[in-house]
Amino acid sequence: MWKEGSIKVHDSIIHYWVKCYERGSEFGIDEGRISKLMLKRNGKIIANYDRGWDIEPVDEDAEIALAILLLEHN
Secondary structure, three states: OEEEEEEEEOOEEEEEEEEEOOOOOOOOHHHOOEEEEEEEEOOEEEEEEEOOEEEOOOOHHHHHHHHHHHHHHO
16 A cells, blocks of 8 residues: 655755555565665655665664654554
């Protein structure tokens, strides 16, 4: 299932798209339920995961947004 939304981290608004499943998988982040994820700030991709990292989180705000999404969806 695809989910879309926004997270405010410090002064950044980070838009996200995640595809998560009911069960974890070897293809998910940390073998979890999220198999695809994109984070964008000001139209620029700051993290992208598609069954593997294409773009790892570029800074602390991206890492915080990722941690929040992992808690919610993994």
